[in-house]
Amino acid sequence: MHGFIAVYLRELLILKYRFKRQLAGMAVTPLLYLLTFGYAMGDIIRMDGSSYLEFLIPGLVAMSSMTQAFAIATDINVARFYWKIFEEFQAAPISNLAYVAGETLAGITRALMAIAVILLLSLLFGVSLNYGFCFWLAVLLNAAVFAALAVALAMLVKSHADQSLLTSFIITPMAFLGGTFFPLDNLPGWVQTVLSLLPLTHASHAIRAAALGQPHNWTDYWLLAALAVLFFIFALRCVGHARD
Amino acid sequence: MIRLEGLSKSYGTVQAVRGIDLQVQAGELFAFLGPNGAGKSTTIRMLTGLTRLGGGNAWLNGYNIRRDALAAKRQCGLVAQQSNLDNELTVSENLDIHGRLFAMPARERRERIAELLSFVELSDRAHSSVKTLSGGMKRRVMIARALMHRPPILFLDEPTVGLDAAIRRRIWALLKRTRQEGSTLFLTTHYIEEAEFLADRVAFLDQGEIVAMDTPQQLMARLGLWAIDQLSDEGLSTSYFPTREEAAAFCTLQAHELTLRRVNLEDVFLDLTGKKVR
Numbered sequence: 001m002h003g004f005i006a007v008y009l010r011e012l013l014i015l016k017y018r019f020k021r022q023l024a025g026m027a028v029t030p031l032l033y034l035l036t037f038g039y040a041m042g043d044i045i046r047m048d049g050s051s052y053l054e055f056l057i058p059g060l061v062a063m064s065s066m067t068q069a070f071a072i073a074t075d076i077n078v079a080r081f082y083w084k085i086f087e088e089f090q091a092a093p094i095s096n097l098a099y100v101a102g103e104t105l106a107g108i109t110r111a112l113m114a115i116a117v118i119l120l121l122s123l124l125f126g127v128s129l130n131y132g133f134c135f136w137l138a139v140l141l142n143a144a145v146f147a148a149l150a151v152a153l154a155m156l157v158k159s160h161a162d163q164s165l166l167t168s169f170i171i172t173p174m175a176f177l178g179g180t181f182f183p184l185d186n187l188p189g190w191v192q193t194v195l196s197l198l199p200l201t202h203a204s205h206a207i208r209a210a211a212l213g214q215p216h217n218w219t220d221y222w223l224l225a226a227l228a229v230l231f232f233i234f235a236l237r238c239v240g241h242a243r244d
Numbered sequence: 245m246i247r248l249e250g251l252s253k254s255y256g257t258v259q260a261v262r263g264i265d266l267q268v269q270a271g272e273l274f275a276f277l278g279p280n281g282a283g284k285s286t287t288i289r290m291l292t293g294l295t296r297l298g299g300g301n302a303w304l305n306g307y308n309i310r311r312d313a314l315a316a317k318r319q320c321g322l323v324a325q326q327s328n329l330d331n332e333l334t335v336s337e338n339l340d341i342h343g344r345l346f347a348m349p350a351r352e353r354r355e356r357i358a359e360l361l362s363f364v365e366l367s368d369r370a371h372s373s374v375k376t377l378s379g380g381m382k383r384r385v386m387i388a389r390a391l392m393h394r395p396p397i398l399f400l401d402e403p404t405v406g407l408d409a410a411i412r413r414r415i416w417a418l419l420k421r422t423r424q425e426g427s428t429l430f431l432t433t434h435y436i437e438e439a440e441f442l443a444d445r446v447a448f449l450d451q452g453e454i455v456a457m458d459t460p461q462q463l464m465a466r467l468g469l470w471a472i473d474q475l476s477d478e479g480l481s482t483s484y485f486p487t488r489e490e491a492a493a494f495c496t497l498q499a500h501e502l503t504l505r506r507v508n509l510e511d512v513f514l515d516l517t518g519k520k521v522r
Contacts, residue, residue: 002344002345002346002347003344003345003347005344006341006344006345009341009344010330010333010341013332013333013337013341014330014332014333017332017333018332083328083329083330083331084324084326084327084328085328085329085330087294087322087324087328088328088341088342088345089345090292090293090294091292091293091294091317091320091322092317092342092345092346093314093315093317093318093345093346093347094314094345095314240296
């Protein structure tokens with residue numbers, strides 16, 4: 001437990017020192033999407049009785065919780081390859097479980113901060129949705145999936161450049177294809193099947209349904225929970241690979 | 245206190261460490277001396293859990309580093325070759341996180357941080373961000389951090405590399421004091437004078453193998469106490485003599501430019517391997 005607290009506390013201290021910069025960074029992309037897609041096109045497009053802005057905000061929540069949780073990989077890699085701080089954890093008598101849990105929770109914390117920023121921005125745009133238990137459960141599960149995946153991949157890559165490639169090939173396509181900006185229902189069946197393999201598709205469905213007060217599809221939640229557990233176990237196994 | 249049996253490590257086809265056997269006694273200051281790439285850092289990295297163990301086995305204060313990895317880690321502190329402090333955190337936050345990693349209670353952490361910062365003469369910088377410190381200060385913080393959990397063994401990988409002579413001597417004084425307080429120190433260096441000044445025993449490492457191991461005095465005594473460097477048309481050659489008188493007598497017979505000096509560990513390494521340490 002002490003190892004987990006130490007790893008998480010270190011990340012919180014770094015967040016504290018970067019707080020203003022971090023918040024500004026978390027606000028820029030959603031603000032641009034809200035201005036360009038939401039504000040400019042909001043009155044033209046309507047989605048199942050909702051404005052496009054109401055449709056877009058849950059998608060942005062899903063996307064930001066994914067990107068911010070996954071961004072912990074960049075911090076881990078900077079600590080590992082540039083500052084060598086990872087050595088301090090490797091030389092300490094802590095379990096892989098403590099390390100992975102600490103970093104995963106740090107990723108989830110970043111994601112929650114990003115969501116808070118988006119919800120504040122959405123209030124400025126005059127949109128208030130249902131932010132009940134299911135909304136936060138879906139957000140948490142989505143953040144856990146990508147934070148655990150980030151820790152695992154950060155342990156496997158051999159350089160910071162490899163990490164950037166993973167972001168380009170995994171996260172960026174998912175951000176656009178995972179039901180963030182448009183509904184997937186009108187796409188051809190085979191495309192829907194392919195996109196249903198993406199965790200973000202399920203996160204977008206779950207978060208949007210909860211935010212817009214639509215019926216929940218519990219399969220989305222179970223899938224996200226299963227993936228979070230799977231990636232967490234994967235991350236535990238990957239920590240040893242970072243030793244050589 | 246430290247026991248290595250057939251310790252080895254390969255990276256692909258390159259054998260970085262080739263079956264090292266040695267024992268370091270409690271309270272001893274032991275130095276691994278050798279050129280870059282000799283396997284010094286790899287050995288320390290294996291012993292401290294930074295690199296996976298290849299072949300062989302090792303014990304730290306009686307704990308096997310394979311079977312009791314976490315207990316073995318509790319026995320040692322590590323001062324890495326490159327600064328691995330958290331630049332964004334303050335000095336005391338760096339030490340506090342280390343104390344937490346080693347399960348130290350809050351009060352003990354507070355007291356130990358104050359004690360160690362006084363020991364490394366950085367009490368006034370406790371709340372300074374690490375990024376504002378000089379290289380020498382960072383190295384002192386790293387030593388304080390490694391001592392935070394009162395480890396019986398302290399590993400130091402090239403502790404003074406890149407530091408100027410004055411700071412290096414300050415670090416040496418710190419290490420001597422640490423040893424006086426009862427710690428066992430195991431350091432790697434390629435600075436001859438560092439090994440001579442600090443170490444009770446020295447092991448010469450070349451291409452992953454120990455080629456000689458003894459006290460600095462015994463190692464140097466193998467060659468003699470005095471050396472004469474002689475510059476001739478063939479290049480620089482060195483002759484060794486047991487007494488100054490014999491060396492002086494040799495000088496009178498030579499026509500070339502000569503330098504008389506004490507034998508040092510570099511001479512011993514050169515004699516054993518045909519290479520320079522640096």
